[in-house]
Amino acid sequence: MDKYDVAAPKVDKIIDGDTKVTGSVDLNQPVPAGTTFEVVVTLPDGTQKSVTLGADGKFSIDTGTLTGGKYVDVQVVAHNGEFEKSGPKVSVLVDPNLPVVTNPLDNYVVSPPVVNPIVDGDTKVTGSVDLNQPIPDGTTFEVVVILPDGSEKVGMIDANGKFSIDTGKLNKDDQVKVKVVAKNGQYTKDSNVVQVTVGAKDAGNNGGGNGNGNNGNGGTGGNNGNNNGNGGTDGNNGNNNGSGGTGGNNGNTGNNSGSGNSGSGSNSGGTGTGDGLSGGSAGGMNASNPNGGSNSGSLGTDLMQRGAVGSSPTSTATGSQAASGKSSNSGLLPKAGEKTLGVASIGAMLLAAVAVMFKKIFKRKDS
Incomplete structure (x- = not known):
């Protein structure tokens, strides 16, 4: 043995x-x-x-x-x-004789995340995951963010495949790693890791935002532009005086109308030929247009002044006056003498009109 x-x-x-x-x-x-x-x-x-x-x-x-x-x-x-x-x-x-279980994730490929850009100062990592189909029954997914210090933050993927994970403040040039983890019972499987570098904040975008804000507010210039376009205070004077249509009749209002519209309408007041009454009215009417050009007030003033002083029936405003932007007498009331001349001129015109009417009557009688 x-x-x-x-x-x-x-x-x-x-x-x-x-x-x-x-x-x-x-x-x-x-x-x-x-x-x-x-x-x-x-x-x-x-x-x-x-x-x-x-x-x-x-x-x-x-x-x-x-x-x-x-x-x-x-x-x-x-x-x-x-x-x-x-x-x-x-x-x-001694074999415990447990049922043989296969890992349901063995043949499943976990999709990597699509991570949105991260900039200096961000406190979240966001993105989406396009999950491969079909998904094994009972499988859930989570997104894991690995911060520069090695700590991990975990968030779930919503029904739309999106995720948003609070991370605390991130700084420029930080390296952040993001992965998707599939879980099914006792089994887990990771996706490929996506590494993202935290970028600088885009100063240009901030500037654009501020600029838009100023433009949206219109700024002082924008509001002034609107006021001027609407006639503003001066335009209202022009409107009030011009719209009365009596500038040509009394000369005094015509003078005010021209002044009121100086610098408010973009349409020139026109030439406005005719007798004193017609010239004054034309200038007043153009001056009453709050959308007219800055020249209309000047032209209206010139025509109204001609009406006020009883200009000749063929008097015409010159081009230099129309382009001046303001007449020399813009915004001034007529002098006492000018007012008297204006009233006398109107009276003379009325007498002339009556005389013409009488002549026509006598002609009819003679015939």
């Missing part, structure tokens, strides 16, 4: 709930004459069960119910007279 090597047993698989340990032994040859073999099983609680190895080299030992997850030791012992020799011990784990 000294030079004989006892073989190790080959133990069949043991499953939770089994009540036997079975297997076989390939005995080394030649076997010393008179040698027998015994198979000994040591159970998890330390008790032993044994059986004589069959002539065919197989064994089967009753053990009682075996529990999964525990070990059973099996060993072959050779006996020859008063001598015995043990072979190597084989420890076998």
Whole structure:
């Protein structure tokens, strides 16, 4: 027996709930004459069960119910007279016989995130994920942001595939890593990592915003432009005086009308030829247009002045007066003498009109 090597047993698989340990032994040859073999099983609680190895080299030992997850030791012992020799011990784990589960994420590719640009001062990382279809049943997704200091922030992906994760303030040139993690039961799977560098804040965009704000408010210039276009205070004077249409009749109002419209209308007051009444009215009417040009007030003033002083029936405003923007007498009331002349001129015109009417009557009588 000294030079004989006892073989190790080959133990069949043991499953939770089994009540036997079975297997076989390939005995080394030649076997010393008179040698027998015994198979000994040591159970998890330390008790032993044994059986004589069959002539065919197989064994089967009753053990009682075996529990999964525990070990059973099996060993072959050779006996020859008063001598015995043990072979190597084989420890076998009792299989818990749990159902075989495959990882549902094994063949699923997790899409990487699309990360929106991050600029200096941002406190969130946002973006979206276009999830590959079909998604294994029971799978959920989360987005993990790895900050420059190695800490992680986690957020969920909403029904639209978007995410927004609070990070604290991020600084220019920080490196931020973002990945998507799929979870299904005890299994997880990561996407490729997207690395984003925090950029500088776009000063140009801020400037544009401020500029738009000023333009939107119109600024002082914009409001003034509107007031001028509407006639403003001066334009209102022109409107009030011009719209009365009496500037040509009394000269005094015509003079005021011209002054009121100076610098308010973009349409020139026109030439306004005719007698004093017509000239005054034309200037007044043009001056009453609040949308007219700055020249209309000047032209209206010139025509009204001509009406006020009783200009000749063919008097015409010159081009230089129309372009001047203001007449020399713009905004002034007529002098006392001018007012008298204006009234006298109107009276003379009325008398002339009456005389013409009488002539027509006498002609009819003579005929």
